[in-house]
Amino acid sequence: MFYGANEQIKFNIMIQGFLIIIFFIVFIVFLGVIGVRNAKNNEDSLGKTPINKFLFILAKFTFLVPWIISLFGAVKPEFLPDYYSNELAWVGVLLITFGFIIVIAGYVQLGKYTRFGLPTKESKLITTGIFKYSRNPMYLGLFLMIIGIFFYFPHWILAVCVIISIVLHHQITLAEEKFMEHAFGKEWDDFKKVSKRYLLW
Template sequence: MQRYFAALTIVLMLGMVLTRACVMRRTGVRALKFGALDKRDFLIPPFAFFYFYLVFAAAFGWPAVSTQAFFESDPIAWAGVALCAAGLAVLLWSLVSFGRSFRVGIDADHPDKLVTTGIFAFSRNPIYVGFAFIVLGQFLVFPNWILLVYVGAATWLFHRQVLLEERFLKRHYGQEYLEYCGRVRRYL
């Protein structure tokens, strides 16, 4: 059961983000700006698709690179499911709070207003917090060395993206963003 929920998490996560981007596209906002400023971002999708395959392979018994687990524990797997659910909830609240300002990547051409309400009153980067919950939760459900490497790589990539976004936000919003940084933590 836990394995299926961990796999379903990927479908729900991608569904939420892509649905939001499509809805925004209908209103004239191009929300998908991934890789527009940093061309190295094209390296991320192949690794993401491999990660998705690893999770589905572990859930449905497909061929996998490694099936060796660090441990097997139902309570820990259920804790992973809880983290996945929390990650989806944080992601959904983030998408709602973002409103028309939602972007995947940095939109230097048409940035919208700075969002500081909703979940953004508690975290400056709740989407990355939600993604981190999901990745960590999936590792607890499928505790193998490859997913552990992905936990570390995702943490590094999320932080790298946050630093890029912060530089842009400081330049674009100036004092308003600096005051926001003084009130709200970067992550939790």
């Protein structure tokens, strides 16, 4: 579709692609910084997988695949699918932006307690800041980001990945919340009364 686009559309596609690349790079670098920081503090970034290990890896894989595919469209706009819509792509970029901000805010607030999986050492229940509005802001942010990627690069492969990733990450959320309930008891019960699982529910 790129070859038949006018100059304004081509410019929009270029800006959208640039933002997609920047978000991906910054996100990967940020995760790397978390890993390095935890390593320096003798903290393990990887916790215990809350669900079946294969499904846990599949959840992460199906989140990553849409990013990788969309990067082809960002670098080579002629790879964008025929269903590409400039307006929908901008909606996608906005969703990615909001999701990115939410994810970063959640990780920053967790600080040294950040774990990818269930904690195996000392942990703390964070109930302030962004966690006042969402018990799982990182997953909320991931959902917004991956849906935004699909809006930018509407393809059936991405649609399948989005559905699988959201379903599996929801199962991860439920398993992690069950762990938190056992770990923090009444403190967790009180927290659930004032903060939604994601945002509206």
